[in-house]
Amino acid sequence: MSEQQVTPELRQWIVDQAKAGRDPDAVLKSMMDSGWNEDVALVALEDTLSGFLKEHAEANGLPVPVRVPEPELFDSPSTLVVDGHEIRIVMTLRNPRVVVFGNMLTDDECDELVALSRQRLARSETVVTSTGSSEVNVARTSDGMFFSRGENAVCARFEARIAALLNWPIENGEGLQILRYRPGAEYKPHYDYFDPAHAGTPNILKRGGQRVGTLVTYLNTPTLGGATTFPDVHLEVAPVKGNAVFFSYDRPHPMTRTLHGGAPVIEGEKWVATKWLRQGRFD
Ligand SMILES: O=C(O)CCC(=O)C(=O)O
Numbered sequence: 001m002s003e004q005q006v007t008p009e010l011r012q013w014i015v016d017q018a019k020a021g022r023d024p025d026a027v028l029k030s031m032m033d034s035g036w037n038e039d040v041a042l043v044a045l046e047d048t049l050s051g052f053l054k055e056h057a058e059a060n061g062l063p064v065p066v067r068v069p070e071p072e073l074f075d076s077p078s079t080l081v082v083d084g085h086e087i088r089i090v091m092t093l094r095n096p097r098v099v100v101f102g103n104m105l106t107d108d109e110c111d112e113l114v115a116l117s118r119q120r121l122a123r124s125e126t127v128v129t130s131t132g133s134s135e136v137n138v139a140r141t142s143d144g145m146f147f148s149r150g151e152n153a154v155c156a157r158f159e160a161r162i163a164a165l166l167n168w169p170i171e172n173g174e175g176l177q178i179l180r181y182r183p184g185a186e187y188k189p190h191y192d193y194f195d196p197a198h199a200g201t202p203n204i205l206k207r208g209g210q211r212v213g214t215l216v217t218y219l220n221t222p223t224l225g226g227a228t229t230f231p232d233v234h235l236e237v238a239p240v241k242g243n244a245v246f247f248s249y250d251r252p253h254p255m256t257r258t259l260h261g262g263a264p265v266i267e268g269e270k271w272v273a274t275k276w277l278r279q280g281r282f283d
Pocket residue numbers: 179187192214216226227228229260261262263272274
């Protein structure tokens with residue numbers, strides 16, 4: 001079939017499928033089964049659904065959804081090879097969009113990131129002590145530091161891997177954040193996007209726009225506790241060295257169901273590397 005026409009009837013059918021809660025992958029498969037060329041079907045789906053979602057958001061006073069990072073999972077592969085490195089697909093969830101990866105980093109890469117950041121965590125503790133301030137952020141009791149993008153070879157390799165895996169430009173990523181949680185430390189449930197209602201948000205958004213995705217990679221395996229939790233869907237991701245949990249949010253709104261936190265560490269330490277992905281270039 002050539003010169004396939006996307007008729008108003010087809011558009012309405014696509015919208016009806018979406019309203020009935022059918023997965024876009026399944027709708028695409030149906031279209032291809034009935035003779036639609038994959039490229040034409042994809043464009044028709046994307047155009048129709050993005051137009052519909054935009055109108056729906058505007059009519060209901062919601063932020064308009066935007067494109068988000070996403071791994072290529074159309075054929076439900078069990079592994080993805082990125083730059084010669086094999087990453088396992090451990091589990092996926094559609095709403096909220098969550099994907100757990102295995103072997104995001106090798107053990108050696110995890111150890112290297114811990115070694116490179118440990119000094120700087122120690123230094124930031126000294127700075128806090130020297131102010132004489134006893135102020136503690138009770139929502140986030142971990143110690144943290146940021147690498148700048150491409151700061152060293154392991155960061156650069158990791159960032160290139162993330163960009164290829166999630167189909168998102170390397171320039172749209174913030175520098176990697178390293179967090180260390182000691183026993184009792186936690187990160188209370190929160191959203192990673194910047195709250196549009198906060199006075200400081202417009203200023204933050206000037207550099208790179210909103211955050212649209214997060215990848216949290218576990219750099220070690222705590223003995224007990226420290227799961228990443230998604231309270232809206234009662235999901236707990238166990239922190240396992242080298243594994244990573246990815247989630248995306250197409251608008252800065254709780255409807256994305258991406259409320260998440262780091263549960264208290266009970267025994268041992270928990271180290272993670274967090275990569276936040278922005279809508280635009282983060283320079
Ligand atoms: O430590 C975790 O499991 C979650 C970390 C997190 O939410 C973040 O870095 O934004």
